[in-house]
Amino acid sequence: MSHQQKILFHLPISNPPDALNGTNGRVLGMLKYFHDRRDRFAVDAIAGNKFGRLEWNDDRQQDVLKFVDNIFVYRGENNWSDFIYTRAQSFYHQRLLCQQLPVDSDYFAPPGYVSYLTKLLTQRSYDFIWINNLDYAHLASNLRSAKLQTIIDIHDITSRFRLVRKNIDYSKNLKFDYQANFEREIALLGQFDKTIVDSQFERDILAQELPSDKLHFIPSQVNGLDSGSDSTPYPERVFEYDVLFVGSDNQPNREGLQFFLDEALPLIVEQKPDLKVAIAGKISFAVRVEPVVAKNLVCLGYVPDLAELYLKSRLVICPLRSGAGTKFKLVEAMAYAMPIVTTIHSASALSLVDGINAFITDDPAAYADRVLCLIHEPELADRFSLQISKTYASQHDSAAIYTKLDAIFGADLVKTVV
Numbered sequence: 001m002s003h004q005q006k007i008l009f010h011l012p013i014s015n016p017p018d019a020l021n022g023t024n025g026r027v028l029g030m031l032k033y034f035h036d037r038r039d040r041f042a043v044d045a046i047a048g049n050k051f052g053r054l055e056w057n058d059d060r061q062q063d064v065l066k067f068v069d070n071i072f073v074y075r076g077e078n079n080w081s082d083f084i085y086t087r088a089q090s091f092y093h094q095r096l097l098c099q100q101l102p103v104d105s106d107y108f109a110p111p112g113y114v115s116y117l118t119k120l121l122t123q124r125s126y127d128f129i130w131i132n133n134l135d136y137a138h139l140a141s142n143l144r145s146a147k148l149q150t151i152i153d154i155h156d157i158t159s160r161f162r163l164v165r166k167n168i169d170y171s172k173n174l175k176f177d178y179q180a181n182f183e184r185e186i187a188l189l190g191q192f193d194k195t196i197v198d199s200q201f202e203r204d205i206l207a208q209e210l211p212s213d214k215l216h217f218i219p220s221q222v223n224g225l226d227s228g229s230d231s232t233p234y235p236e237r238v239f240e241y242d243v244l245f246v247g248s249d250n251q252p253n254r255e256g257l258q259f260f261l262d263e264a265l266p267l268i269v270e271q272k273p274d275l276k277v278a279i280a281g282k283i284s285f286a287v288r289v290e291p292v293v294a295k296n297l298v299c300l301g302y303v304p305d306l307a308e309l310y311l312k313s314r315l316v317i318c319p320l321r322s323g324a325g326t327k328f329k330l331v332e333a334m335a336y337a338m339p340i341v342t343t344i345h346s347a348s349a350l351s352l353v354d355g356i357n358a359f360i361t362d363d364p365a366a367y368a369d370r371v372l373c374l375i376h377e378p379e380l381a382d383r384f385s386l387q388i389s390k391t392y393a394s395q396h397d398s399a400a401i402y403t404k405l406d407a408i409f410g411a412d413l414v415k416t417v418v
Contacts, residue, residue: 009045026155099177310333
């Protein structure tokens with residue numbers, strides 16, 4: 001029979017695994033990979049509840065068990081020691097020192113959680129442990145075993161992400177030393193056998209700090225949507241909206257969408273008064289809309305299934321100018337072969353080339369012009385749709401990503417044993 005490698009996969013979130021956004025989407029892609037490779041892997045999941053919060057209830061655990069063999073949940077909601085330990089850190093750094101928590105803090109991986117995981121490792125033998133997000137690095141950073149390989153998928157460079165948080169209400173008065181924290185982040189990543197990133201831009205940054213054999217670029221995927229899927233070809237679609245923006249309510253989304261609404265949208269409406277812009281997600285209710293363009297907006301709020309919305313929109317915008325990591329909304333748009341108008345910052349993580357498979361600009365007038373070009377020139381929009389579909393196929397569909405993951409786990413080298 002074939003030897004199955006045993007993997008302990010850490011779940012950093014408690015949202016249902018079918019949510020297609022950000023961290024959820026990336027974690028779901030990994031769970032689907034393990035499920036599709038179940039002849040090669042035996043996979044357990046580990047998750048933890050925060051103090052006072054039952055995040056991983058029975059229903060959410062059952063959702064995960066569709067993908068893995070077992071799920072082990074640390075009952076942190078009842079651990080007063082962890083509560084006191086983490087609150088002491090928060091008080092010391094934020095109240096006394098007036099600074100953000102250091103990026104290598106073990107605030108999210110307190111001693112009780114670490115002990116729970118360590119005990120699990122003594123009871124069950126694993127070949128790999130996979131940690132998601134630097135916040136949880138301390139769960140496995142101190143593990144030393146010739147047999148056990150440690151992997152961390154950082155999702156974002158945490159130091160860069162913290163820069164964005166400087167202006168959020170609860171942390172805008174807290175100091176943050178980027179260089180010092182970046183150095184601490186690199187030191188922490190150095191304790192893992194492999195570090196995984198999903199952003200080309202952040203890979204280039206970390207490539208200057210980490211050995212090449214320890215750093216791996218694995219793009220994000222959208223579960224269930226590969227090249228050649230059943231998605232309606234772009235030329236055959238019937239459009240209800242001209243422009244679509246999808247986003248949760250966070251600072252980069254608010255600032256980026258406000259930039260579009262204030263500086264680019266009025267220029268577009270001058271040329272196309274009947275323009276219809278759909279805004280989906282909690283961001284719908286968090287932006288300021290001027291009366292002159294209010295009639296052109298349709299604020300949809302939370303949309304449980306975005307597939308239909310993508311297919312009836314002419315193009316997607318992503319005007320973000322801050323934030324860290326890959327903008328999952330762009331990967332999702334690529335999966336649906338959507339023409340895209342985005343900013344330099346948003347495009348930097350992906351294989352987007354201005355004028356080839358997307359329009360990329362930070363200039364409001366140029367942004368408005370590019371949107372109008374895609375609306376008024378159907379042949380151009382068709383060409384962009386075709387090119388972005390090819391880019392997605394080569395970078396993000398399961399065939400491309402599974403090949404990279406197989407190499408990391410050595411799955412292609414697993415031999416049959418008698």
